[in-house]
Amino acid sequence: MDYQRIILSGPVIDGAPGLPAALLGLTDASLADLSAVLNPCPAEYAGIGYWPIQPAEPTPIYKVAVSRAPAFVEGTLMWVEVLEDAPPPPLTPISPRQMLIGLLSIGITEAMVLAELETIADPQERAIALIEWHKATMIERDHPLVDDLAATFDLPPVQVDTLWRWAASL
Structure with missing residues (x-):
């Protein structure tokens, strides 16, 4: 006391x-x-x-x-x-399934993502991005590809974080 x-x-x-x-x-x-x-x-x-x-x-x-x-x-x-x-809880990695469902919930299909990845001019960068997209078993929020796709689809960081938290609960 x-x-x-x-x-x-x-x-x-x-x-x-x-x-x-x-x-x-x-x-x-x-x-x-x-x-x-x-x-x-x-x-x-x-x-x-x-x-x-x-x-x-x-x-x-x-x-x-x-x-x-x-x-x-x-x-x-x-x-x-x-x-x-309180600070928000850290954003945990999500699976490709969670990522795809999250994107689909805001009208972005896997085909749209793949079409954007195919537009990367440098062949090696394009190949790496496609490998990352197809072969990742878990996706980190701070991965550069996530930020690149967010910019491509005009998604502000706050929206991505909110969508990420929602997708992590799936």
Whole structure:
């Protein structure tokens, strides 16, 4: 359990979270107002309490906590997190079957892909592209042929990524 030093007249959060070693073992009720339980009360604890910090609300799906700080929320001292969108999961390789179904779902047939590959001017580059197309057992999203075909069919990277994720679920 984390504790936060509180100036009771506010109440106001004071300093970084933590409990001094001299106060370890005291109950939460005793820590809440040290002036009330310490007799005599040392000057550094007059008007001071150490309150437990309640856990933050659960982090929503697709968010990540990038920082946190104690704060009062509706009268309760709790961790409050600064959230950002979580990065999308990595794009996993897909099979040629998944690729073809994905392309077909947006109106691009295998025949259209092959026709485009046949237009590659350099015979060796064309042969390599056709080998890649026909013989790959898995296709990586970052393979240059994927980007070349996306450009050929005017597919923006965001659309390709979305289509890729959908095809990976097939």
